[in-house]
Amino acid sequence: MSFLKVEEIRKDFPILEEKIRDRKLVYLDSAASSLKPVQVVEVVKKFELYEYSNIHRGVYTLSQKATQKYEEAREKICKFINANSLEEVIFTYGTTDALNIIAYTYGLKHLQKDDEVLLTIFEHHSNILPWRAVASMKGARIKYVDILDDGRLDYSDFEEKLSEKTKIVSIAQTSNTLGTLVDVKKIAKRVHEVGGVVVIDGAQSVPHLPVDVQDLGIDFLAFSGHKMLGPTGIGVLWVKRDLVDDIPPLRLGGGAIRDVELDRFTLLDPPHRFEAGTPNISGAIGLGAAVEYLMKIGISNVKRHEEELMKYTFKRFEEFGDSIIVYGPKDVSERSGIMLFNVEGMDPNIVGSLLDSYGIAVRSGKHCAHLLYRRLKLDGAVRASYYIYNNVDDVEIFASALEEIIKT
Numbered sequence: 028m029s030f031l032k033v034e035e036i037r038k039d040f041p042i043l044e045e046k047i048r049d050r051k052l053v054y055l056d057s058a059a060s061s062l063k064p065v066q067v068v069e070v071v072k073k074f075e076l077y078e079y080s081n082i083h084r085g086v087y088t089l090s091q092k093a094t095q096k097y098e099e100a101r102e103k104i105c106k107f108i109n110a111n112s113l114e115e116v117i118f119t120y121g122t123t124d125a126l127n128i129i130a131y132t133y134g135l136k137h138l139q140k141d142d143e144v145l146l147t148i149f150e151h152h153s154n155i156l157p158w159r160a161v162a163s164m165k166g167a168r169i170k171y172v173d174i175l176d177d178g179r180l181d182y183s184d185f186e187e188k189l190s191e192k193t194k195i196v197s198i199a200q201t202s203n204t205l206g207t208l209v210d211v212k213k214i215a216k217r218v219h220e221v222g223g224v225v226v227i228d229g230a231q232s233v234p235h236l237p238v239d240v241q242d243l244g245i246d247f248l249a250f251s252g253h254k255m256l257g258p259t260g261i262g263v264l265w266v267k268r269d270l271v272d273d274i275p276p277l278r279l280g281g282g283a284i285r286d287v288e289l290d291r292f293t294l295l296d297p298p299h300r301f302e303a304g305t306p307n308i309s310g311a312i313g314l315g316a317a318v319e320y321l322m323k324i325g326i327s328n329v330k331r332h333e334e335e336l337m338k339y340t341f342k343r344f345e346e347f348g349d350s351i352i353v354y355g356p357k358d359v360s361e362r363s364g365i366m367l368f369n370v371e372g373m374d375p376n377i378v379g380s381l382l383d384s385y386g387i388a389v390r391s392g393k394h395c396a397h398l399l400y401r402r403l404k405l406d407g408a409v410r411a412s413y414y415i416y417n418n419v420d421d422v423e424i425f426a427s428a429l430e431e432i433i434k435t
């Protein structure tokens with residue numbers, strides 16, 4: 028059953044017509060960055076060529092229109108994640124930037140000596156290193172929740188490590204390696220019971236499944252535009268309204284300030300106080316167009332479509348027996364459209380290069396998650412990741428190429 032009109036969708040991505048090494052391009056690296064549809068590129072192009080000016084500054088028509096477009100993008104994002112108000116939606120340069128902002132504002136302000144920050148062993152470096160830096164400045168400790176052997180999060184280990192000392196829990200809703208889906212609602216409830224706050228790294232979840240910040244009951248959410256059909260250099264930090272006034276802006280400067288006197292200054296209201304300097308205006312407008320595209324096809328359909336592709340991939344992989352080792356949960360309802368694997372006895376980078384000779388783009392290595400690879404005692408793996416433009420034909424080409432690689 029098809030949840031998306033993939034053949035129609037593919038027409039919006041002209042890059043898919045390109046030949047790679049004389050073969051049809053099979054793009055299986057959307058977890059690193061997604062392809063861009065014409066609808067997004069055209070909106071950005073139109074803005075840059077015909078509607079461009081700086082925002083929030085001019086009284087002239089062009090500037091007011093540009094401001095309106097930028098703010099309309101914020102409205103679309105607000106709706107997409109079901110934020111309570113526009114004040115909660117802050118434009119950043121991406122997930123890494125958003126996570127650094129939370130660590131260096133909320134973290135730096137609230138962490139005390141001997142407090143604890145809870146992460147998981149599969150976090151992306153962008154959700155580890157900012158916390159490590161801030162924790163060491165404040166004398167706080169980092170703890171890592173482990174995984175079960177099948178790659179699911181170990182909720183009993185989470186319970187064991189959670190305590191009154193836990194002030195911040197920062198977790199990826201979807202692991203960028205194992206594909207594991209985390210029960211964020213359950214975690215948020217428990218963290219609040221001990222008086223902590225919950226930060227969700229939504230880099231791999233917001234583009235692929237419905238994320239409703241109010242329903243999840245979280246405090247912060249970070250995600251990137253370039254992984255969800257939007258441009259690079261734009262992302263979002265969502266902060267729950269009650270906490271917005273509690274965090275100082277990380278960056279100060281033009282665009283964030285109401286008034287400056289010789290010995291004091293007053294900030295603008297949120298979210299503008301967090302967006303000092305000229306922001307990535309066309310990036311934000313492009314992200315607005317990307318969100319519109321995703322809302323049109325239905326984000327729940329994206330999730331179901333990827334589940335179908337994963338089911339088919341697992342079925343094909345079964346034929347390879349022990350020649351392929353798959354990591355992460357076996358049940359597709361517990362993982363996203365990310366397939367992490369190794370070919371028995373082969374270096375993952377060589378597998379990646381061989382797949383490239385078939386026109387297939389996958390990512391090999393350690394995927395910015397060295398702690399996980401240490402935990403798994405692996406030097407790396409190959410990651411294939413699906414999105415809205417991938418079809419069964421892509422999976423078939425991928426599986427057939429692997430079959431040949433294994434044979435030869």
Ligand SMILES: Cc1ncc(COP(=O)(O)O)c(C=O)c1O
Nearest residue numbers: 121122123151153199203230251
């Ligand atoms: C789970 C996760 N967190 C954070 C990031 C960092 O995102 P960005 O490079 O867009 O800042 C990534 C990127 O791959 C990711 O997968």
